[in-house]
Amino acid sequence: DAMVIQNPRYQVTQFGKPVTLSCSQTLNHNVMYWYQQKSSQAPKLLFHYYDKDFNNEADTPDNFQSRRPNTSFCFLDIRSPGLGDAAMYLCATSRDPGSNQPQHFGDGTRLSIL
């Protein structure tokens, strides 16, 4: 049974049109993460929530924002997508932020920009 669920699997949007990607988890984990992965590259952390505390990576563009209304759900909002934002977006969770905690990933949402 999927424990980290991302919807949709594939998302197409127009240049400049806001888009929201969603992630839900059944693990009751405290930490939720959003990664961006461009073709043939490693995933790059955008931001994460530890409970309700939001932590933005220094080089995450202002165009990217996130919301976590409750423990189970986390959203990635891209306010004005550009062509360079086409990528796979991966949501992950971990019970706690410690170094011994593996992150469990969803299947990802592949975003295309027209």
Added chain:
Amino acid sequence: AQKITQTQPGMFVQEKEAVTLDCTYDTSDPSYGLFWYKQPSSGEMIFLIYQGSYDQQNATEGRYSLNFQKARKSANLVISASQLGDSAMYFCAMREDLTGANNLFFGTGTRLTVIP
């Protein structure tokens, strides 16, 4: 400096043979965790195995084992008895406790192809 280095962009292995995927890391943090993930072409990232910096024994999970050499800062993944379904991208990753504790640093990955 790169936190995680995977020097093999691609590897081939014959079905049923063993294969080693290399990973070296760089950290001054005494407490850290090392992870291997598998990413098939469908895109999901699958957690395979974990090794803690203080663990005395090498981690094993079924056909996966981690050859942890702390002094050399290497954490190679060994896959025994390769199967066709093992063909995928493999990422080595590290998480540090004291510095960048919430960031999982990934290597650039190794694409493994299992040949029938």
